[in-house]
Amino acid sequence: MAKRDYYEVLGLQKNASKDDIKKAYRKLAIQYHPDKNPGNKEAEEKFKEATEAYEILSDDQKKSAYDQFGFAGVEGMAGNARDFSSTFRGFEDIFGDFSGIFDSFFGGGSRFHGGSASGGGARQGANLRYDIDISFKDAVFGTKVEIQYSRNEACETCKGSGAANGAGRKVCPTCAGSGQVRHSQGFFSVASTCPSCGGEGYIIEHPCKDCGGSGTRKKRQKVMVTIPAGVENGKRVVVPRQGDAGPGGGPPGDLYVVIRVKPHEYFERQDLDLYCAVPISITQAALGADIHVATLEGKTIKVKVPAGIQNGKLLRIRDEGVPSGGHRGNLYIKLMVQVPVRLSREGRELMEKLATVEGEDDSPKPIPLSELAGNS
Numbered sequence: 057m058a059k060r061d062y063y064e065v066l067g068l069q070k071n072a073s074k075d076d077i078k079k080a081y082r083k084l085a086i087q088y089h090p091d092k093n094p095g096n097k098e099a100e101e102k103f104k105e106a107t108e109a110y111e112i113l114s115d116d117q118k119k120s121a122y123d124q125f126g127f128a129g130v131e132g133m134a135g136n137a138r139d140f141s142s143t144f145r146g147f148e149d150i151f152g153d154f155s156g157i158f159d160s161f162f163g164g165g166s167r168f169h170g171g172s173a174s175g176g177g178a179r180q181g182a183n184l185r186y187d188i189d190i191s192f193k194d195a196v197f198g199t200k201v202e203i204q205y206s207r208n209e210a211c212e213t214c215k216g217s218g219a220a221n222g223a224g225r226k227v228c229p230t231c232a233g234s235g236q237v238r239h240s241q242g243f244f245s246v247a248s249t250c251p252s253c254g255g256e257g258y259i260i261e262h263p264c265k266d267c268g269g270s271g272t273r274k275k276r277q278k279v280m281v282t283i284p285a286g287v288e289n290g291k292r293v294v295v296p297r298q299g300d301a302g303p304g305g306g307p308p309g310d311l312y313v314v315i316r317v318k319p320h321e322y323f324e325r326q327d328l329d330l331y332c333a334v335p336i337s338i339t340q341a342a343l344g345a346d347i348h349v350a351t352l353e354g355k356t357i358k359v360k361v362p363a364g365i366q367n368g369k370l371l372r373i374r375d376e377g378v379p380s381g382g383h384r385g386n387l388y389i390k391l392m393v394q395v396p397v398r399l400s401r402e403g404r405e406l407m408e409k410l411a412t413v414e415g416e417d418d419s420p421k422p423i424p425l426s427e428l429a430g431n432s
Contacts, residue, residue, distance in 0.1 A: 059127060062109035070123065074114065081110035091246050181208065181272075181300035183309040190283060192320035193352055196330070196378050198285035203313070205279075208272035208300040214264035216305035218271035225260050228253035256303075272301045281313050286328065286380040289317040323352050328378040328385025333392050334359075341365050341393045349389060351376055359389060367393040 063070055066080040084106040086092070093099035112118045112130050121129035186205050210216035219225060227233040231250035235257040238247050249255040263269030279298055287293070292314045299309030323332050334349055344363030348356050359371060370388045377385025399407065 060105065062113055062122060065105050065109040066113065068113075072113075077110065077113050081106055081114075085110075089246075091248060179302050179306045181302035181306060181309040183312060184299040185312045185314060187314045187316060188281070189316045189318055191318055192323060192325075194283060195287050195289070195315065195317040196285065196325070196352060198287070199283045200280055201283060202278055202280050204276060205311075206274055206276050207298070207308075207311075209275045209277075210301045210305065211264060211267035211271055211273050213266040214271060216271040216301065218264055218267060218269040218303075219260045220262040220264045225258040228257055228259050231257065233257045271303055271305055279311065283315065286378045287315050287317075289315065291315050320352075325378060328380055329388060330377045330385065331388045331390065333390040335392045335394045336361060336365075337394055338396070341367070341391070351387065361391065365391055365393075367391070 063072070066072075066077065066084065068076055068080055072080075085103065088099040088103040088106065090096075090100045090103060112122050118130050184205070184207060186203055188201060188203060190199065190201065211218070214220065217225070228235075228250060230252035231237050235250055235253065235255040236247040237250050250257075253259050260269045264271070267273050279295060281293060281295060283293060292312045295311040295313060297308045298311035301308045323330050325331070330352060332349075334347070336345070336347065339345075340347070340361055342364065344365070345361045347359050347361055349359050350356050357373065357376070359373065361371070369391050371391065373387040373389065375384045376387035396403070
């Protein structure tokens with residue numbers, strides 16, 4: 057396959073500055089570096105192609121020869137051992153400290169702390185999630201729920217070490233306990249996970265038969281979870297140290313209990329306030345009345361309905377809402393005036409008499425929207 061023009065490889069014009077060349081190469085090197093694209097031959101070729109283009113175009117002498125004579129002018133110059141040190145300094149100018157930048161791009165960092173024969177390499181266990189359905193009432197007032205789930209616990213046979221008969225661990229001879237090995241690739245020296253110990257920094261010569269050297273075993277357990285009053289749908293409760301035990305005897309992770317609140321038949325919630333709808337008769341709405349309403353807690357409270365109340369009006373009952381931080385929200389009762397579907401003869405006569413006495417308006421005018429909003 058014919059070689060591509062170096063400027064085309066870096067996506068530049070011939071008048072590109074040194075700074076432009078550095079920026080273009082840096083972007084491509086990060087995108088196509090083999091450690092970021094393991095097993096991707098196409099990415100590896102593009103990385104080599106970009107590196108060769110940068111090596112030529114970043115050097116004034118080579119760039120001048122290439123601009124005048126093309127590939128023939130720089131034949132044998134790319135990868136010349138005599139120019140390696142100067143080219144490498146050019147890379148340092150682009151990337152700075154290699155270990156820092158490639159750790160950030162390829163997921164490295166200082167997670168490998170090295171192992172020891174006595175117990176190095178221990179890591180915290182994974183966090184676990186458990187979804188639980190609770191009633192609307194339990195979410196408002198809080199409750200305690202016992203849950204059962206599976207988690208990795210420290211192996212009782214090897215006490216979490218992963219080694220049989222107390223043999224312990226041995227520092228990995230390949231990486232000397234660092235968990236990483238470095239290899240040169242082109243002009244780069246890049247750290248990767250040690251293939252012998254998998255990044256642990258140690259090896260177990262005689263793994264525990266019961267846990268296979270992992271140091272953990274799957275086990276079912278029960279935990280009592282306290283659901284706080286006022287918890288909302290989708291929120292989570294953290295139970296510390298009830299996740300998976302850590303490999304190599306490391307500390308356990310946490311258990312995250314995600315709350316799913318079932319809807320209530322009569323009540324709904326907005327922040328700390330509760331809402332419900334209660335029917336009243338025409339006469340109760342017109343004359344006013346004392347009605348008794350059951351709260352979410354199950355107690356009955358007396359509510360005074362003022363005379364002349366309109367359909368859909370809200371009455372506020374203080375401190376009967378959701379508890380939170382030593383205080384409670386309010387309960388809002390929406391009054392729904394019920395029109396009788398069937399009237400007795402006497403009832404009809406009374407309604408007709410009321411219509412005559414009060415005078416019915418057979419040409420009503422529209423109600424302003426502002427008044428409707430005020431009644432909701």
